[in-house]
Amino acid sequence: MPPCPDPRESLAVNVSQDSDLDRRLARDPIAIVGLSALYPKSRDLREFWANVAAAADCIEDVPATHWDVDEFYDPDPAVPDKTYAKRGGFIPDTPFNPLEFGLPPNTLEVTDVLQLLSLVVARDLLKDAGADQPWYDASRTGVVLGITGANQLTQPLTARLQTPVLKEVVRSCGLSDRDAEEIAAKFRLAYAPWEENSFPGMLGNVVAGRIANRLDLGGINMTVDAACASSLGAVKAAVSELLERRADTMLVGGCDAENTIFMYLCFSKTPALSKSGRIRPFDQDADGTLIGEGIGMLALRRLSDAERDGNQIYAVLRGIGAASDGRFKSIYAPRKEGQVLALERAYHDADCSPASVELFEAHGTGTAVGDATELSSLAAVISAATEERQYAAVGSVKSQIGHTKAAAGAAGMIKLSLALHHKVLPPTINVDQPNSAVDFANGPFYVNSALRPWVRDPKRPKRRAAVSSFGFGGTNFHLVLEEHGDGDDLKVMFPVAQVHLWHAPDTAALTAALDGDAPAQTGPVPEGHARIAFAARGAEEAAALRELALRELRARPDAESWTHPKGVFFRRRAADAAERGKVGALFAGQGSQYVNPGMTAVLAVPPLRAAFDRANRHFENAEPLSRIAFPPPAFDD
Incomplete structure (x- = not known):
């Protein structure tokens, strides 16, 4: 099998028509220094990433707060003024304090919810980016967001x-x-009144303006409407501001809270929604998409500035490609030629080969024609650069949160930024059997249906990923991202259980300690002391187990010892010498071989993944060790 082309070499594809392109991103890359997310079943970035990594399905039935299913749902797509879908992705309840943002409470009724929630996400973004540090200059910070059409308040x-x-x-x-x-x-x-604040309160473009106003930003503020590609269109506009030195920091992303019955009718009559109520990108039985709500934002800076100022850097943006489908049979049907052109331009812009990319976040809406066209476009561009087979993972976060429309590209870009940061390959769900219209066996990629460690390929000195977004009207975007640093010094990825122990002279004193604010204790425990312990991952679990322990102590004040099935252990005093034992670790030796040995530990502990990075370097002319230990997911027995 031919080796992968050196990713430092220029892309050898037909870009003669773009030979005069200024590869500014290749010379002056853009750092992603902050992330913020509000998506289905995800109130913040931490929950979003936890759901992605856990392969969580965040699709649910339409809540009564949105529209009346009895009134508007009918399984027959031909029934007028009805939708045949009643599932989707919905933003969870989110606290909003208008006074924090200087908004009079009496204006909320005539201010679209998207404007309000976007303020929360932008605030969290600046916090994640470290905007309280001396490097931050609000006067040279702008905001460009992808927003489509009118907002909820218009209706x-x-x-x-x-x-x-x-x-x-x-x-x-x-x-x-x-x-x-x-x-x-x-x-x-029954409806919001027309008044002084109604007009600005309903406008989509005011989402960016309100952020700039309330957060005192002095750079450009505007919105981009490129349909479902709006997020990545916003990124392209923001990058230009940075490369032209008109701004030092840009807040970018996409915002969409439009899962109203109006939007369900739009997608139902196209028709594009799934009749089965499941969104299954790349699956043989995929039958359409499901729409979702979401707001995703990223903070961008020039890489040189971010490194100088010591910013955290999740990933680096290396290239952007954009193209239109041109004249075609339909204004909303996908066209391979337009997608290929966007891909070629992105790798030309990045000055790297598509063969250097190991993770592709597809547009992947779950429509059979759309998914097949997109994978065909990807295969055409990648196969022109390498004959290597099944080396790159392909996925779509839409399988988990639905198609969040204007916020879809931002969700994919945030997912890739975190994947590059944590060195993992995130899963795509709901794929029982890959689409037979795509020749995966002889193509360059595979559907990644499980969370797997991203061990560095010795033929590819940098981990790279790419994300695509396509929109009605024939607009296509493709972005190339790259890791920053080796990540060997990262913290453990998943919550690690910690032992929580309390002791006191007697049970009554121990009960009082748990009932008060006494923190867990460390160090030796006197033999005569009563003691209670449990292990918990995170503060929420610890609080629940502490409450459980307190209830049990009160219920059994005279007990010598007890154990609760949820892992709480109590003794009135130390065990007798005959009962005591030593802690031992068992290493079972060679044993039987199996797929994915130790994968959970490699995923969670960066030094273990780094050990596989080093081991892979000794397999430069053969199949890397990581490909043997952690092979791509299989769908056949």
Whole structure:
């Protein structure tokens, strides 16, 4: 099998039409220094990444707060004014304090929820980026966000204007003018009123403006509407600001909270929604997408500035490619030629080979035609650079959170940034059997259906990933990202259980200690002391087990010892000498070989993954050890 081309070499594909491109990103890459996320079942970045890594399915039934399923749902797609889908991804309840952002509470009714939630995400983004440090200059910080169409508030404000139609219908049913006026008045009460703040409160472009206003940003603020590719369109615009030295920090991303019945009807009548209620990108039985809500943002700086100022750097943006489909049979059907052009331009911009990329975050909406077209485009570009087979993972976060529309590209970019940072290959869910229309066996990639360690390939000195987004109207974007640093000094990825121990002279004193604010204790325990202990991952679990321990102590004040099934252990005093033992570790030796040996430890502990990095270097002309130990997921017995 031919070796992968040196990723430092320029892409050997047909880019003659772009020979005059200024590869500014290759010379002056962009650092991703902050991340923030609010997506289905994810209130913040930590929960978003935990759900991605755990292969969580965040799709659920439409909540009653959104629209009435009994009124608008019908399984028959042909029924007018009904949707045949009733599942999707929904942002969880999120605390919002208007006074924190200087907003009068009486303006909230006429301020779109997207403007409010985006303030929360932008605030968290600046915190994650370390904007409280001396390097941060708000006057040279801008914000560019992907937003599509009108926001939720537009619908009730527009509905109020339909009262003349309603009155005419009422009169046509034989009711009096007085009845019509009374009914119309009650109808208007169901919707937000038109007032001074209604106009700015409903506008999508004011999402960026309100962030700049409330967070006192002096750089550019604007929104980009490229349909479902809006997030990556926003990134492209923001990068230009940085490369032109018009800003030092840019807040970018996408925002979408539009899972109203209006949006369900839009996708139902296309039709694009899944009839089965499952979104399954790349699966043989994929039957459509499911829509989701979300807000994702990233903080960008020039890499040279970020390194100088000691910023945390999740990943580095190396290249951006954009293209249109041109004249084609449909304004919303995917076109391979347009996607290929965007891919070629991205690798030309990055001055690297597509064969150097080992993780592809696809647009991957779960539509059979769309997924097959996208994978065909990827295969065409990658196969022109290498004959290597099944070396690159492909996935789609939409399988977990749904298609978050304007926020979709941001979700994929955040996922890749964290994957590069933690050196893992995230899973894609709901794939029982890969799409037979795609020749995975003889192609360059495989569907990654499980969380796996990303061990460095000796033929590829840098871990690289790429993300695609495509939008109605034939717009295509592809971005190339790269790791920053080897990550050997990272903290353990997953929560590690800690032992929590308390002791006191007697059970009553021990009960009082747990009932108060006494912290867990360390060090030797006097033999005559009562003691209680448990192991917990994180503060939430520790608090629950502490409460359980307290209840058990109160229920059994005279017990000599007890053990609770949830892992709480109590003794009134030290065990007798005959009962005591020593702690031992068992190493079972060679034993039987199996797939993915020690993978959980390699995923969680960076030095163990680094050991595989070093081992792989000794397999430069053969199959790397990591490919043998942690092979791509198999779908056949």
